[in-house]
Amino acid sequence: MAVNIYDTANQLEQELRNTEEFTTLETAFGAVKEDEEASRVFNEFRQVQQTIQQKQMMGQEISEEEAAQAQEVSTKISQNEIITKLLEAEKQVGQMIDDINQVVLKPVRELYQ
Amino acid sequence: MAVNIYDTANQLEQELRNTEEFTTLETAFGAVKEDEEASRVFNEFRQVQQTIQQKQMMGQEISEEEAAQAQEVSTKISQNEIITKLLEAEKQVGQMIDDINQVVLKPVRELYQ
Ligand SMILES: [Ca+2]
Numbered sequence: 001m002a003v004n005i006y007d008t009a010n011q012l013e014q015e016l017r018n019t020e021e022f023t024t025l026e027t028a029f030g031a032v033k034e035d036e037e038a039s040r041v042f043n044e045f046r047q048v049q050q051t052i053q054q055k056q057m058m059g060q061e062i063s064e065e066e067a068a069q070a071q072e073v074s075t076k077i078s079q080n081e082i083i084t085k086l087l088e089a090e091k092q093v094g095q096m097i098d099d100i101n102q103v104v105l106k107p108v109r110e111l112y113q
Numbered sequence: 114m115a116v117n118i119y120d121t122a123n124q125l126e127q128e129l130r131n132t133e134e135f136t137t138l139e140t141a142f143g144a145v146k147e148d149e150e151a152s153r154v155f156n157e158f159r160q161v162q163q164t165i166q167q168k169q170m171m172g173q174e175i176s177e178e179e180a181a182q183a184q185e186v187s188t189k190i191s192q193n194e195i196i197t198k199l200l201e202a203e204k205q206v207g208q209m210i211d212d213i214n215q216v217v218l219k220p221v222r223e224l225y226q
């Protein structure tokens with residue numbers, strides 16, 4: 001990778017780190033980590049999500065038990081404000097990263113259009 | 114997205130457009146487009162690749178006919194220097210984009226480690 005573009009990528013990394021979106025995510029993530037209940041439910045959520053995604057990728061069926069478990073953990077999450085704040089912050093950062101990718105990868109996208 | 118980070122993303126886009134990796138890709142892509150045989154084989158390759166990827170994502174089996182078709186088009190490609198140059202250029206640009214992502218997304222990666 002050329003020197004210029006590497007420097008600019010590092011600059012972008014520093015700026016991303018200082019965005020309101022990212023600092024909000026850090027705070028929200030810290031809040032979940034420090035709360036025992038939120039931390040437990042969040043980890044459970046991630047696990048259920050991973051299992052279902054892996055099965056979908058492999059073309060395997062989701063069992064009734066897994067669907068019920070996913071429903072249960074979704075309900076728990078929607079009732080836990082510490083976690084919903086984290087999910088909202090993740091969404092905002094994800095949107096920002098998508099926006100950055102849209103801009104940076106424009107030359108490649110144009111080439112294949 | 115904050116103004117600063119948007120400006121820097123645009124700067125990165127301009128720099129990416131001017132890298133040797135990207136200009137080589139443009140040239141290689143143009144060469145394939147201008148050569149009837151290379152263009153036909155390359156499109157065939159993309160189509161076979163897409164079909165197989167979609168089936169794998171859906172957890173469906175690849176038929177013997179499809180596997181044979183993939184083998185055949187791979188052989189054609191390895192014998193066509195115009196196409197192998199494009200594939201090599203795609204690999205280099207892909208590597209550069211991965212490197213950029215490694216740098217830019219470091220704050221997010223660190224958070225979830
Ligand atoms: Ca508590």
Ligand SMILES: [Ca+2]
Nearest residue numbers: 148149150151
């Ligand atoms: Ca020709």
